[in-house]
Amino acid sequence: MNNDSNAHFNVIDAGILCTYQDLGRFKQGNLGLTTGGPADKSAYLWANRLLKNPAKAPVLELSFGGLTLVANTFTTIAITGAKAPLTINGQTKEIWQSHRIKPDDEIKIGFASEGCRIYLGVADGFLVQQQFGSVSTVVREKVGGSNGLAISAGQLLAITKTEKQPLYCLKEHDIPSYTKPLTLKVVTGYQYSLFNSYEIAKFFANEYQISNQYDRMGYRLTGASIQSNITKMFSEGICKGAVQIPPDGQPIVLSNDRQTIGGYPKIGSVLSRDLDYLMQCSQGNKVNFEPISIHCAHNILHLAKAKYLKTQLLKVAM
């Protein structure tokens, strides 16, 4: 008899938006399915790495916070991402660190004060059925995770009972700050060469603010209006980070849950590492844009990967 098969967290409160995420859904664009995946991939990866999980192990992504779980088994969790109060049985605990959990422990994540996406990883990952090669939940498509839906109170989230694991944390200076001024590097492309140079200059010279329309699909910004003379365009494939300029001239940065095709002109696409930070922003935050080439983007990505691999975790003394 396997008495571990019932190991789970009971969801007492699911907060504002809580979804299962893994690295995302790939090679399904021909069906019209988007990628999904963690809004802040960097914070997601750290949650799994603090647990020595494979990078693709399913985690919970929590937008804004407000999650309460009760465990029925022994396990280890790690919380990364936005700065939010964490308590285990009422005791304040650090985030960007792993913690041991025992049966009946109550894990409570309050609301984020810096950033807005929080990741809760568990040893060996959440046990959840894949759809189209991924557990990532895209609510708009009703695909992935728990029947394509966000997680709700009363659900039991299956996990694996695990023996005591060493606990880790990140060094203070390796923890990202979500309050620094944000400049989004844009790999120029798509219809970039068809925009008037004055409009391009305006786009890169002005500050933009996050509007009240921002979610996992995309961030609508407000600021200097950018005009394009592009009148006729056929819908085409949209990659992650694409910056659309609709007729009202207010840019939209498209993210994980974007539509796969669309017909608005695009000026290029935000570098993935910067997009992670944008996805931690909320209404009223300000951003700037800076143009870079695809070659420069590749250098940044290779350096970032090397740095990620070199970064050492600290063992937490028990």
Added chain:
Amino acid sequence: MPQITKPSRKAVRIEVAGEDALIIYLGDVIDKNISKTIAQLKNRLIEELSDCLVDLIPSYVSLLVIFDPLISDYYAVKQSIIKHLSSDFTEAKTNNNVIELPVYYSPESGPDLKLIAKTSGLSIDEVIKIHQEKTYQVFAIGFAPGFAFLGEVDARIATPRLATPRAKVPKGSVAIADQQTAIYPEQSPGGWNLIGLCPLPLFEPNAKPHIPYQVGDSVKFIGISKARFLTLGGQL
């Protein structure tokens, strides 16, 4: 056998789309042959790029190639694309499937038939007949899972989108927007003109194939009676 020609060098452009994506434009007008070339190029690049390929998104005149920039780079991916663009497309086997889809056309299942008849000056029966006469090309799949953009609709029944989109378009609705036609695979909001209902599932997450068509295929609509619609599992 449809004539598939090598895309002319002049019309073809490869642009950067993002850090992990290049977009290939194969023309600047909607054309069945371009659509078929895109479908073929897509299949070739699946084999060619294998390891570094993340996704391929075909559309009307373009193919978006998404790759892993930590495995490959701009030059290598572009070179692979150029290699396949300069090869001959006539010899390759084309997927020219014609998918027949049953539709229950009626004012009951297609509440905008009356409007289309009124604006076109045709009778409802004529609108229904004209919609079935053509074999439509699948130009793109997107908007929602399994939502196929089909074209081109006979100019006589082409109708602009509704001024105010419906909050709920029923699952299986067959619709027209300008010279495009489509079927809504799931209930969703939508602004297209509804002319009938298809009783077959068009997006099945738990069955294969998940959708009955691919970009480059053709679709033919076959009118059916209400009784047949209900027998096939349709719901009103």
